Amino acid sequence: MSKVRVWDPVVRVFHWSIAGGFAANALFDDAEGKLHEWTGYAILALVCLRLIWGLVGSRHARFADFPPSVGAAVGQLSDMAAGRNHAHVGHSPLGAWMIYNLLLSLIAICVSGYMMTTDAFFGVGWVEELHEILVTWAEISVILHIAGAIYESRRLGINLPKSMVTGYKEMP
Amino acid sequence: MSILPARTRTISVALIALIVLQGFCGIFFLTDIADDIMEYQQPGFSLVHTSLELIANLALLAGAAVEGVFLAGLLRRQAHAERALSAASGALHDLMESYFRDWGLTASEADVAAFTIKGFSIAEVAQMRGSAEATVKTHLNAIYRKAGVAGRSQLVSLLIEDLMRGTLHTQQSPRVDAATSGVQKSGMNG
Numbered sequence: 301m302s303k304v305r306v307w308d309p310v311v312r313v314f315h316w317s318i319a320g321g322f323a324a325n326a327l328f329d330d331a332e333g334k335l336h337e338w339t340g341y342a343i344l345a346l347v348c349l350r351l352i353w354g355l356v357g358s359r360h361a362r363f364a365d366f367p368p369s370v371g372a373a374v375g376q377l378s379d380m381a382a383g384r385n386h387a388h389v390g391h392s393p394l395g396a397w398m399i400y401n402l403l404l405s406l407i408a409i410c411v412s413g414y415m416m417t418t419d420a421f422f423g424v425g426w427v428e429e430l431h432e433i434l435v436t437w438a439e440i441s442v443i444l445h446i447a448g449a450i451y452e453s454r455r456l457g458i459n460l461p462k463s464m465v466t467g468y469k470e471m472p
Numbered sequence: 473m474s475i476l477p478a479r480t481r482t483i484s485v486a487l488i489a490l491i492v493l494q495g496f497c498g499i500f501f502l503t504d505i506a507d508d509i510m511e512y513q514q515p516g517f518s519l520v521h522t523s524l525e526l527i528a529n530l531a532l533l534a535g536a537a538v539e540g541v542f543l544a545g546l547l548r549r550q551a552h553a554e555r556a557l558s559a560a561s562g563a564l565h566d567l568m569e570s571y572f573r574d575w576g577l578t579a580s581e582a583d584v585a586a587f588t589i590k591g592f593s594i595a596e597v598a599q600m601r602g603s604a605e606a607t608v609k610t611h612l613n614a615i616y617r618k619a620g621v622a623g624r625s626q627l628v629s630l631l632i633e634d635l636m637r638g639t640l641h642t643q644q645s646p647r648v649d650a651a652t653s654g655v656q657k658s659g660m661n662g
Contacts, residue, residue, distance in 0.1 A: 374484045374547070381544040382551035383580030386602040436500055472604075 307467045308358040344410040360390035387456045405438045487543045498533040552586040575618040584611040
């Protein structure tokens with residue numbers, strides 16, 4: 301058992317504020333209200349910060365540390381299918397795909413949401429529909445993300461949600 | 473981490489894409505149908521139409537689930553075959569996989585059994601699977617118990633026996649063989 305420092309504070313604060321912001325806007329607040337708008341702007345700002353941090357941040361925060369790789373993702377699925385337990389120190393290949401999916405979805409949700417407030421697109425049907433479909437997509441992704449984190453924690457014997465709080469992974 | 477042949481990789485990626493697409497559409501339309509059912513008192517509501525929609529979407533999701541099971545089987549098979557050496561290993565693999573199914577081995581146990589039959593030591597298997605040696609030993613005990621054999625050499629001879637018999641009576645299916653010989657062996661031990 302060795303304790304490895306993996307997630308810097310920026311990654312952790314980003315993760316949990318995005319989780320809170322998305323939950324607030326998708327589930328709790330009034331979609332027509334000012335709070336919904338401001339939460340949306342905050343999420344967009346956070347995502348932009350994360351994109352910059354992905355270039356200049358600490359080792360496991362950089363995009364170069366978790367490139368979108370088809371081969372590695374299928375390899376991780378094979379490990380799951382064969383019950384093998386090769387743990388990844390940083391983001392796992394499937395986790396990496398989920399991150400890119402969520403970042404892009406959030407940007408698209410924020411942009412379509414912003415469009416609904418502009419004069420040009422206010423009340424336009426397809427913009428509203430796009431916004432809602434994207435939110436459904438993101439909600440399903442979040443559920444998959446949580447299920448994946450729990451499944452991988454059990455498979456590998458590493459508490460992954462805890463590591464996103466403390467910043468340390470306890471590698472077996 | 474295993475390096476997969478290009479063909480398996482292409483099939484896997486295509487299957488994943490299908491599963492994601494079908495899964496998303498299925499869930500999306502289910503929420504849509506749920507909204508329709510909430511408004512069943514509206515004049516436009518048709519029970520027959522909504523029921524058919526519901527069945528179609530459940531079938532879509534069931535299709536995605538079947539694809540998932542198929543994908544897992546494909547990847548597991550590929551994982552066991554990745555260190556195959558000769559042409560004869562194709563037949564041996566089919567036989568191995570059918571035994572594993574008959575014995576009801578878990579994914580991890582089947583993986584350990586495949587490595588063991590190929591002659592890897594406990595330490596080597598542990599290293600390749602990224603698990604502790606004690607875990608591999610536990611898996612091995614379960615494998616021997618389920619297969620009704622005393623140890624590694626008996627496990628291997630079970631397969632060799634079947635392969636040799638297979639060349640004499642080719643019409644006999646190895647699956648039936650595997651089931652009966654497994655029962656006989658466990659009967660003798662217990």
